[in-house]
Amino acid sequence: MSNEIEPIKDPGLPAHVHRQADSDPIAARRAERQVAILFGLSAIGTLLLIFSYIFIKSDKYIFIPVIGETGAQQFGLGMGMAIALFCIGAGAIHWAKTLMPDEEVIAQRHEFRSDDEDRADFVKTVKAGASAAGLGRRPLIKRSLGAALGLAGLTPLLLLRDLGPLPKDNLQKTSWKAGTRLVTDPGDRPIRPEDLEVGAVAQTLPELAPGEERTLNNIGKDAVLLIRLRPEEFNLDAERLSWTHEGIIAFSKICSHMGCAVALYEQQTKHLLCPCHQSTFDVTRAAKVIFGPAARPLPQLAITVDANGYLVAKQPFTEPIGPSFWERSS
Amino acid sequence: MKRLSRLRRHRAAGPLLLIFALFTIGTTFQVASAVNSDTTTVAARSATIDEGKQLFLKGCSSCHGINAEGGGIAPSLIGVGAASVDFQVGTGRMPMADMSTQAMRKKPVYNAEQVNALATYVASLAPGPAVPTDAVLNYERDGSVAQGGELFRTNCAMCHNFAAQGGALTQGKYAPTLMGVEPKHIYEAMITGPQSMPVFSDKTITPAEKLSIIKWIKAAQNEPQLAGSSLGRVGPVTEGLLVWTLGIGLLIGVAVWLAMKAR
Numbered sequence: 001m002s003n004e005i006e007p008i009k010d011p012g013l014p015a016h017v018h019r020q021a022d023s024d025p026i027a028a029r030r031a032e033r034q035v036a037i038l039f040g041l042s043a044i045g046t047l048l049l050i051f052s053y054i055f056i057k058s059d060k061y062i063f064i065p066v067i068g069e070t071g072a073q074q075f076g077l078g079m080g081m082a083i084a085l086f087c088i089g090a091g092a093i094h095w096a097k098t099l100m101p102d103e104e105v106i107a108q109r110h111e112f113r114s115d116d117e118d119r120a121d122f123v124k125t126v127k128a129g130a131s132a133a134g135l136g137r138r139p140l141i142k143r144s145l146g147a148a149l150g151l152a153g154l155t156p157l158l159l160l161r162d163l164g165p166l167p168k169d170n171l172q173k174t175s176w177k178a179g180t181r182l183v184t185d186p187g188d189r190p191i192r193p194e195d196l197e198v199g200a201v202a203q204t205l206p207e208l209a210p211g212e213e214r215t216l217n218n219i220g221k222d223a224v225l226l227i228r229l230r231p232e233e234f235n236l237d238a239e240r241l242s243w244t245h246e247g248i249i250a251f252s253k254i255c256s257h258m259g260c261a262v263a264l265y266e267q268q269t270k271h272l273l274c275p276c277h278q279s280t281f282d283v284t285r286a287a288k289v290i291f292g293p294a295a296r297p298l299p300q301l302a303i304t305v306d307a308n309g310y311l312v313a314k315q316p317f318t319e320p321i322g323p324s325f326w327e328r329s330s
Numbered sequence: 331m332k333r334l335s336r337l338r339r340h341r342a343a344g345p346l347l348l349i350f351a352l353f354t355i356g357t358t359f360q361v362a363s364a365v366n367s368d369t370t371t372v373a374a375r376s377a378t379i380d381e382g383k384q385l386f387l388k389g390c391s392s393c394h395g396i397n398a399e400g401g402g403i404a405p406s407l408i409g410v411g412a413a414s415v416d417f418q419v420g421t422g423r424m425p426m427a428d429m430s431t432q433a434m435r436k437k438p439v440y441n442a443e444q445v446n447a448l449a450t451y452v453a454s455l456a457p458g459p460a461v462p463t464d465a466v467l468n469y470e471r472d473g474s475v476a477q478g479g480e481l482f483r484t485n486c487a488m489c490h491n492f493a494a495q496g497g498a499l500t501q502g503k504y505a506p507t508l509m510g511v512e513p514k515h516i517y518e519a520m521i522t523g524p525q526s527m528p529v530f531s532d533k534t535i536t537p538a539e540k541l542s543i544i545k546w547i548k549a550a551q552n553e554p555q556l557a558g559s560s561l562g563r564v565g566p567v568t569e570g571l572l573v574w575t576l577g578i579g580l581l582i583g584v585a586v587w588l589a590m591k592a593r
Binding site: 019020021061064066067068069070071074075093097098184185186187189191192195196197198199200201202203227261263264265266267268269271273275278280291 | 481484485488489497499503505523525526527528529530531533534535536539554556557559591592593
């Protein structure tokens with residue numbers, strides 16, 4: 001009696017099953033017809049596309065079930081192209097699967113290494129080339145080539161530098177200065193405190209000096225939201241309270257998380273929402289973050305009125321507005 | 331005392347009293363009718379106010395208080411103005427169906443005449459924003475679609491969606507869709523700030539600019555759908571979902587077919 005375990009026999013590949021089309025001429029002809037039909041459909045699809053492009057007016061609408069009222073030309077173009085491309089692919093695959101040769105072939109892999117003779121030959125050729133060029137004997141060429149290559153390597157540095165000027169203190173500062181009037185966005189009209197009822201909001205930008213132009217970059221930094229509450233609803237420290245004016249409080253509209261425009265103001269809860277990541281700020285507590293990923297309250301702009309009774313900034317923002325960046329001081 | 335009772339029994343007492351009574355009634359009637367003939371609209375107005383008050387006492391006072399002074403569950407309506415009432419009741423938001431987070435738009439409970447009566451009554455309590463007249467609301471003539479679009483993107487789009495389809499706020503509250511809302515109600519919402527919505531004052535967004543916003547909303551509503559179903563016009567979410575389910579499902583089907591051996 002032997003304790004040896006019989007090794008499991010290699011089961012080998014399963015027997016090759018031939019397709020119907022290989023043995024049955026009728027099935028082969030049927031497969032051929034199917035492939036031809038698919039290619040034919042593709043041709044019809046292309047014709048539909050050409051027809052839609054030339055003959056269907058772009059303002060004609062048709063009703064398609066599920067999709068609804070649809071521009072007829074767009075529908076024809078899209079369906080035509082979809083049918084044309086899909087049926088070429090489907091026909092080719094069906095052809096390959098049913099009619100092209102179905103033999104199983106075993107191909108052996110070759111070694112990648114060249115044989116020794118070829119390798120020795122290569123080394124000899126390179127050495128001969130190097131000595132013919134005379135690199136060793138002509139140091140002038142060698143050095144000047146080195147200098148040329150090294151300088152050429154500087155090019156990408158210059159081009160990368162050209163991607164933009166360094167931000168300087170643009171991230172730290174906005175256009176708001178002491179005495180800058182708040183004007184409506186859009187419309188550029190100055191605002192008086194009495195223009196805002198309790199519960200009102202206004203989207204504002206700093207007033208432009210004559211001849212000055214508003215750039216998108218500046219709008220993206222300077223946007224300020226004015227909100228009017230009842231003064232007794234505030235829950236602010238003395239300094240922040242002095243930054244408000246008769247219940248009107250001003251915040252940067254740029255979210256301290258990712259810089260989206262925070263302007264979803266819920267009048268009843270006095271909450272400001274950011275539409276991007278649902279950061280929620282409590283207006284009565286100087287935009288304290290009460291929900292969401294924002295790390296800091298929205299910067300508050302100190303406001304007051306000027307001699308003509310218009311709302312103006314009392315001072316610039318005391319901290320950089322918007323999301324964090326490396327050099328941000330706080 | 332004796333003298334008074336003697337006078338009372340005097341022969342002339344009856345006729346004299348009768349003449350006095352007739353004179354008083356006549357004078358009173360004359361004064362009253364003079365007032366009426368001079369200011370019939372005031373009388374009609376006060377009748378409307380009375381009707382509104384009756385409707386208010388029956389339908390609204392249980393929450394808003396007998397004198398619209400408000401209560402623990404409902405705000406005071408003194409000074410909210412006719413526009414506010416016309417918006418809340420005219421769109422069916424008030425009376426509320428239940429005390430959920432937000433009053434929803436539904437089929438109005440009161441007809442136009444009753445809404446007018448309620449609005450007139452509430453406006454009579456204290457001055458507030460008035461219902462805009464049809465002459466004011468000629469947005470087709472006075473509005474500009476381009477200006478309206480700019481204003482909408484700055485002031486409205488963050489809550490109501492860039493295509494005015496509405497969007498979510500916090501804790502179940504939402505900004506409703508603006509599709510199919512009457513111009514009058516859009517205007518009233520802007521000047522009164524119903525529920526979560528802030529007020530947009532006439533100085534920061536002028537009446538003409540408000541009409542531009544309305545014109546833009548109507549233009550967005552009537553915009554043709556070249557590509558068929560709008561998928562809610564809420565942006566990449568539904569479109570992406572459709573591509574991920576239908577499109578990738580189709581690709582998986584094709585991949586399975588590719589790998590299948592032909593029989």
